[in-house]
Amino acid sequence: MNGTRAVIAGIGHTEFSQNSGRSTLQLAAEASRDAIRDAGFSPTEVDGTVTFSMDTNDELALIRTIGVPMLRFCARTRGGGGGASATVQLAAAAVESGQADAVLVYRAFNERSAHRFGQPVQANPDPAWNWASPFSLNTPAKVYSLTFQRYMYEFGLTNEDFGRYTVVARDWASTNPNAQFYERPITLEDHQDSRWIVEPILRKLDCCLESDGGVALLITSAKRAADHGADAVPILASSAIQLEGGHEMFAYYHEDLCEYPEGRVLGQQLYNRAGITADDIDVAMIYENFSPIVFLQLEAFGFCGRGEASDFIKDGHIGRGGSLPVNTNGGLLGEGYIHGMNNIVEGVRQLRGTSANQISGAEHVLVSAGRSGIILGR
């Protein structure tokens, strides 16, 4: 492999919990320290950072905390969790263009014990909310359900179909000691007993697990990673797609409400850049704030056809022994919701052979945040 190509050389994370009991800066710092150490680097070698535009941990506060003397590259992703994989794209772009040698990617929050994203917005954060909140669309669950309802109507699905995804995610989580739902698998009946959030579309167990925690990655060149003895995972492709008329929350204005067009274009980009097809993906990590978004992404990335995700899941493809294991850490419903970043960590582990739910012979892992994605591979 070309020595200038970007790799994920280190991963780090805190525990994932409902109440971390410490500052988000401490969570960011602990995860960052661990990612740098995992790569065999010293903090003094880090010269770039990438985080989310929404992250509240200032770069200068973080480098003072962990002992990074100088940065020559800082970038932040647009939007929310849809930008999770774009952090890797930005870091890889910096490394491969020579703007930075070792880029620390971090994301940390107390998203359960402090500011919860799932709560109703109290004031419109920006004018786009004018077209939603006066009409009572004021929580992510309601905002997303408005498109999920059409998908259910079009393909004759019920909430039970979505529940089958959650059952699989909780099964993976049940054997992952990092997961908040470790040793707590559920049945479809358990899912159907959970309370409605938006009847008849989303139940509580269709929603991601609001969490406290931090995740970090250390991204550098293949050559530098090898010089440091890192167990590095190559980034075969990365991309982030925005389409005119699209919106992170209000996906109401694309012609077809039953597809995820950003995901479809993203998949094409990633497969082309990596020189592979959907058939070559061994494990898929798929961002899920709510279970139905997995259905839309399975279809967008070509793992099954339009409207076929429900049968694809029912037929056992995404669970243990399936043809395409999905979210083998339990995903954001089962492990924790660190804005999608913990799914990247699991992707790296699958390729290192260190996952709690290791898929033997995994060579290509897709990590999708819906509108940003990466393909990692050996």
Next chain:
Amino acid sequence: MTTVRPPIFDFDDAFFWEGAREHKLLIQRCGDCGILRHPPTPLCATCGSTNNQATESSGDGTILTWIISQHPTEPDAEPRIVILVQLDEGTRIVSNLIDVEPTHDQTLNDKRVVVCFVDYDGTILPQFRLAGSQP
């Protein structure tokens, strides 16, 4: 009683809410090339013009998708039906369906609707009724 969280009036959107006060459902229209757009934007993506005009919608449309919105501690403590309407002019708008029981055992997709205006404690919102139903 249903209450609402009022919109922010900004440069790009104010005409819409001022129109609603006069019981008009306005759609932004490029004064040069005639393209309709919603939500509004300050410049026409087709021709680059800032000659932003508005046209009054017939108010007729079709429900694409819908949910029942309810939150115990929010303005929708009483359930409301939220709809995404495809207006006959071609643009789409999020609104509410009124005068229909907010129950799940009905199919509202693809139903025809017509606009009306409701004053919620000083905020006038465009709302919709099923076409053919009496106000």
